[in-house]
Amino acid sequence: MTLRIGAEEEFHLLDARSGLLVSRARAVLDRLPGHGFGPEFRQCVVESNSGVHETLDGLRADLASSRRRLHAAAAQLGLAPVAAGTVPLARLGSRDEVTDAPRYRHMADEYRRVADEQLICSAQVHVDVPDRDTAVRAMCRVSPWLAPLLALSASSPFWLGGDTGYASWRTMVWQRWPTAGPAGCYSGAADYDAALEELIGSGVITDPGMVYYDVRPSAHQSTLELRICDACPRVETVVLVAGLFRALVHDACVRPARRVGPSCGGHHEWLRAAAWRAARSGLEGPLVDPVTRRAVPARVALAGMLARLRPALEASGDWETVHELLDRALADGSAARRLRRAAESGGLRAAVRLLITETRGDTLPVSASAPTGPADPLSSTTRCPRSDDVEAEEARGARTAGEARKEAPTTR
Template identity: 50%
Template sequence: MTHKVALGVEEEFHVVDLVSRRLTPQAHVVLDGLPEAGFSAELQRAVVETNSEPTTDLATLRAGLVDLRRRLIASAEPHGLGIASAGTSPLHGASGFVITADDRYQYLHDTYQFIAREQLICGAQVHVDIDDRDLAVLVAQRVEPWLPALLALSASSPYWFEADSGYASSRAVAWQRWPTAGMVGPFAGAAEYDQAVADLVTSGVIDDAGMVYFDIRLSAHVPTMELRICDACPLVDDVILLAGLFRALVVRETAAIQAGSPPRGDIRPTLLRAGHWRAARSGLEGDLISPVDGKPVPAPGLIEWLLEDLRPTLEQLDDWPTIAGLAADALARGSSAARQRAAFNKRGQLSDVVDLLLKETAGD
């Protein structure tokens, strides 16, 4: 078994009124009943975030995420509030957009205007330890071609402003409006990466390094690499699947660089950008673009290929049985986006979609 690299997860959740099933700007009410450790506010007052403790073990990570969700729900329910995990919430709130009272969030609102006002989206972010920043920059660029497959697995935001967007992940499309969102690089090392971030700050487009929103980025404060492309996932098992796959990609590409091996996936940035769009458009229910040859391939086929390609690394990490099982389950049930549409189609009610999200978020 190879060295177990630590990882952690941040999850963002929508706060909804349990009567109307609409978003409600009462995250502060939920947070008042919780400790600061592990729970925090977000830009919008209808969103709350949890932060897991770092661990090397996927079972421990899962238990931690389940506990954070349970505590969040327990704090919300006495106030008639529910917690829903998804890229977007199907029903918006009657009170409109309410920004959390905070100087940083006010800066985001004043600077980015409607992009910030419409930031009623939630993501799942995975952090993986990597202490060599030069190596991390190179690893990030080698992992990047596989990110659309992870986005497809997480796709959970078919509804945008109470209408079917036609996308599996409308959140991913909305996220791309931020000026620093999208692909990382190309960078030869940490010096170039850090200079690019410094140039963005100097330009006045962002205020600090924390406003760099690459799909995969280096933390400005701790020695971790952060996956930022994924929608929030209603089912906690899907979060564990994403975390395990991302860690395996980081570990594999780290070893490959050290061994002088070429990248597994290597296509032009224009095609990679198209691959991101393709994953957002159809999730698991359509084609993805292969990062190996740039050709379309059914999403389940590409994910199964990636899984087998990562099998040696997953086995070294002692993660293969867990990740293989979770991947099989995810492909069998389809994306959250597809499940949400199926729930809506039964009666034509978006409230039924919210009920599905509440149930899946609570899980076991």
């Protein structure tokens, strides 16, 4: 059984010279021929939608092509698209910078400061499921394994010119929405849809599209949608996450038929804590192991996940690709770590430059030159030394990585 996959990516739009976030989505979209791109809640973000693919190679080629087209369109306007949970240099915008659509205007008026600070981007992955009942039941089974995927994607250590001490600050911003976070367990589609109707009836949300669970059945397609991840500077990270998520969905669909493994029984109280841990540490600190629910080095948690999913990965023909990409991800560390290293040597503009080149697909050293141009109004914060917490976290990450090499089987 090969389940088809697709991905949605969100991109910040930056002024290519200053590195500052700008609200120019409409101008960029006007220069993009054909379909596959669209607006988002704020005008500083453009969304890209892939086609549907059976192979990870096909998905990778599609995403890389979309990024090239988006970069070319943005470059004509002196802009650069960036795939990351947050960008280092930004200011809170006004409500005039919300995309002009009735639904978005209502959200801006209803959620106020939460909506004002929606300067974040994510990557979402869709995996085919046979029907909506299967999607709802699979949602429960995959949920314990989503925090490691967040750790792989973590790319948002900076917020409004400062270091947050987190690997994914986007997660902290996102979780303030009333329906964001772990999904519950439901007996089937009817049970799930009834819960959605209750939420809409409460007046807190207006439609099913505002159910922002970490994973959810798509409202418009026969897919299960992963929503927990940061946008990823490297295409390869999106492909890795997609491969692992497809294997999780395959595993969730097959295991009930084989009657292998106990049901979670609806006990997901620890999932928000696991997501917080992944957002705080990324790949450089501990994660909550989905089986033992104890803190373990990230390498150990991911090695266990890989071993569990090997049959599903082999069934989809993804084993070698996911193996290779996971090895590289663990060797290179999270995007959050790479960005901090760039900022240490060249300030926040160097981190911006790294984001631009990785999103575009270039290979440049971390110390690559930063954007040049007029003085940055945030220049007083463009050199952002690490906080004591960040240094302590990286030191602990180095120790736990050493422990992991002793404890964990190699991913090769």
